[in-house]
Amino acid sequence: MKAEIISIGTEITTGQNLDTNAQWLSRQLAVIGIPVGFHTTVSDDLTDNVNVFRIAASRAKIVLASGGLGPTLDDLTREALALLTNVQLVENAESLQRIQAMFAKRGRVMPDRNKVQALFPQGAEPILNERGTAPGIWLPIGDSVIACMPGVPSEMFHMFETQVKPRLLAMGFIGGVQIERKINTFGLGESGVEERLKELTARGRIPEIGITVSDAIVSLRIIARATTLEEALALAAPDELAIRERLAEMVYGVEQEELQDVVVALLAKHRLTIATAESVTGGLVANRLVTVPGVSEWFHGGIVAYDNRVKVQQLAVPESLIQQHGAVSKEVVEAMAIGCRTKLGTDLAIATVGLAGPGGGTEEKPVGLVFVALASDAGVITQSFNWNGTRTEVQSRAAKLALNVVRLYLLKRGS
Numbered sequence: 455m456k457a458e459i460i461s462i463g464t465e466i467t468t469g470q471n472l473d474t475n476a477q478w479l480s481r482q483l484a485v486i487g488i489p490v491g492f493h494t495t496v497s498d499d500l501t502d503n504v505n506v507f508r509i510a511a512s513r514a515k516i517v518l519a520s521g522g523l524g525p526t527l528d529d530l531t532r533e534a535l536a537l538l539t540n541v542q543l544v545e546n547a548e549s550l551q552r553i554q555a556m557f558a559k560r561g562r563v564m565p566d567r568n569k570v571q572a573l574f575p576q577g578a579e580p581i582l583n584e585r586g587t588a589p590g591i592w593l594p595i596g597d598s599v600i601a602c603m604p605g606v607p608s609e610m611f612h613m614f615e616t617q618v619k620p621r622l623l624a625m626g627f628i629g630g631v632q633i634e635r636k637i638n639t640f641g642l643g644e645s646g647v648e649e650r651l652k653e654l655t656a657r658g659r660i661p662e663i664g665i666t667v668s669d670a671i672v673s674l675r676i677i678a679r680a681t682t683l684e685e686a687l688a689l690a691a692p693d694e695l696a697i698r699e700r701l702a703e704m705v706y707g708v709e710q711e712e713l714q715d716v717v718v719a720l721l722a723k724h725r726l727t728i729a730t731a732e733s734v735t736g737g738l739v740a741n742r743l744v745t746v747p748g749v750s751e752w753f754h755g756g757i758v759a760y761d762n763r764v765k766v767q768q769l770a771v772p773e774s775l776i777q778q779h780g781a782v783s784k785e786v787v788e789a790m791a792i793g794c795r796t797k798l799g800t801d802l803a804i805a806t807v808g809l810a811g812p813g814g815g816t817e818e819k820p821v822g823l824v825f826v827a828l829a830s831d832a833g834v835i836t837q838s839f840n841w842n843g844t845r846t847e848v849q850s851r852a853a854k855l856a857l858n859v860v861r862l863y864l865l866k867r868g869s
């Protein structure tokens with residue numbers, strides 16, 4: 455029992471827009487155990503659409519399409535389905551009312567053209583669209599079923615979740631359950647993580663554990679398939695434990711969690727305030743912190759101390775220190791953190807310096823070298839790292855390193 459996903463739109467076949475709907479739908483189908491055999495993309499051409507639907511219905515039990523349901527002349531899905539099944543398009547009174555009501559709610563008169571959105575091939579059923587005007591189309595054909603959804607991703611997501619998926623489940627189209635658990639780590643490279651996990655990441659192992667790297671964050675995905683959700687969860691749980699045991703404090707979070715989310719939660723737990731003194735990261739650490747809702751109670755502010763004069767004047771870094779060690783040094787970053795903590799009166803202060811490149815590196819201090827310091831009532835801790843990477847990569851990783859230093863400090867700090 456295979457599924458086929460059809461993405462309709464000339465903006466996709468021309469390469470103007472990326473087809474993210476097919477990707478999303480495939481992942482959703484995988485979760486309910488329905489394998490996808492085909493992804494088909496077709497332009498806004500009537501004959502091509504009819505053919506694509508014909509082929510899909512002949513080789514797949516479930517056909518999920520998106521796009522071409524709008525009111526304009528290039529929206530051809532309705533017509534294509536009517537031609538394919540050789541029936542008339544008929545108006546559905548309830549759908550027409552809904553569309554009119556949708557316009558009325560926004561204080562607008564429905565343009566005549568939108569009437570076509572209430573037309574359905576005979577034998578088809580409207581699918582409720584709570585997020586837009588275009589209803590979807592549910593059309594059984596032979597022993598297959600075609601479900602057409604709007605192209606606008608947010609409308610499509612909602613329609614699939616609330617209308618299409620329940621219909622598929624009710625029809626018994628379910629081959630089991632697949633769950634994915636994502637575990638995020640910082641502080642080890644991909645090969646370092648792999649080395650520690652050893653046999654856990656072997657190909658063909660059940661459950662499967664995959665490693666992905668994105669800008670210094672190494673994530674592990676446990677993919678477990680089973681007949682029921684409980685079984686799938688039970689399959690994944692021991693592996694998550696094993697990963698946490700082997701990678702210890704390098705694991706900072708799960709799923710979409712980012713370093714700053716964990717840092718802010720820890721600041722709140724310890725009731726500690728923080729400020730930033732940033733050179734190489736130019737405000738990236740502060741920027742990451744303020745993405746977290748409710749951070750204002752813990753993050754007070756920061757100083758972007760890019761030029762040495764700002765380090766001296768705003769953060770009281772002794773000029774002699776810069777002359778003696780250079781701005782990119784353990785000594786200077788520590789002085790910045792201490793100066794920032796005093797100046798802004800916070801419990802903690804985090805500072806960054808580094809060489810983002812591409813120019814300016816030396817044998818002793820190569821491009822990619824970064825120092826981070828954290829000042830607290832217990833003194834200063836420093837960490838340095840050297841990344842190969844572009845300017846933006848070095849800066850972004852330095853910001854993450856800074857947040858990670860705060861995280862590790864707070865994890866170890868007694869309350």
Ligand code: ATP
Nearest residue numbers: 461463471473474475521522523524588604605606
């Ligand atoms: P509507 O009924 O709202 O007019 P539609 O069903 O006619 O929607 P389109 O006109 O094809 O859909 O596309 C509407 C929007 O959705 C466009 O911005 C398009 O880029 C986006 N979109 C369409 N198909 C996809 C897709 N497969 N992946 C990602 N975005 C898409």
Ligand code: MG
Nearest residue numbers: 522524525529
């Ligand atoms: Mg459209």
